[in-house]
Amino acid sequence: MxxxxxxxxxxxPMADIFAAYERKTGLSREQLESAMHAVTADLGRHPLAALEVALITEAEWGRRLRAALRVRYPGADLSRSRLETFGGQWFDGIxxxxxxxxxxxxxxxxxxxxxxxxxxxxxxxxxxxxxxxxxxxxxxxxxxxxxxxxxxxxxxxxxxxxxxxxxxxxxxxxxxxxxxxxxxxxxxxxxxxxxxxxxxxxxxxxxxxxxxx
Structure with a gap:
């Protein structure tokens, strides 16, 4: 098997998918990964772990991600990012x-x-x-x-x-x-x-x- x-x-490769996401939204891999770490830091888990075992919904995770980005990168333009429905935009065109x-x-x-x-x-x-x-x-x-x-x-x-x-x-x-x-x-x-x-x-x-x- x-x-x-x-x-x-x-x-x-994940690097290619991050690059595609940056072209869609303007958010870099560094910004995104930094915010992802902040989202679940209080849970002491891998940045995507809570999402990947369905402990948190995509919508809640996206709201937390948006808040983390605003704190860490206050000048970042989030207007093109559909963070609360992240998957659709992340995989679009892949x-x-x-x-x-x-x-x-x-x-x-x-x-x-x-x-x-x-x-x-x-x-x-x-x-x-x-x-x-x-x-x-x-x-x-x-x-x-x-x-x-x-x-x-x-x-x-x-x-x-x-x-x-x-x-x-x-x-x-x-x-x-x-x-x-x-x-x-x-x-x-x-x-x-x-x-x-x-x-x-x-x-x-x-x-x-x-x-x-």
């Missing part, structure tokens, strides 16, 4: 990472089952699902906002293996966050840290003994 991450693997979609197709044609293991947001479901439509059907999707835990928490990897009905040693994760890969490996999974599309493809093909074209 080969599990593909969504953000940064089946989607374009297409799948076609190189990794092709890799997924090759893996599936090789006879492996494939799944998506993602930290994601309940209100963003229609947007990211549309982006990965070129993937086609997958055998299993495990989404943090539905199961209440997120990568790199061990529980989500156990849930994923159970959902697919496979042993941990039969799972391979492709993820752009090394911490997630390390967590998966600690539970008996194999993992490929996605740095570039070509390297991730070659490493994955070597793991599942698929010849690189």
């Amino acid at each position: 080969v599990w593909f991450d969504f953000g940064g693997v089946l989607s374009p 297409e799948a990472n076609h190189a990794m979609v092709a890799t997924l197709h090759a893996v599936r044609e090789h006879g492996c089952r494939v799944g998506i293991l993602t930290n994601n947001v309940r209100e963003w479901e229609p947007y990211w699902r549309e982006i990965v439509r070129p993937v086609g059907d997958v055998d299993c999707v495990v989404n943090s906002c539905e199961v209440g835990v997120r990568k790199p928490e061990p529980a989500i990897f156990r849930m994923a293996a159970d959902a697919a009905g496979v042993a941990p040693e039969d799972c391979v994760l492709v993820d752009d966050v090394e911490e997630n890969c390390a967590a998966a490996r600690s539970l008996g999974w194999r993992a490929v840290h996605h740095r570039t599309d070509a390297d991730a493809r070659d490493l994955l093909f070597a793991l599942i003994e698929l010849e690189t074209p």
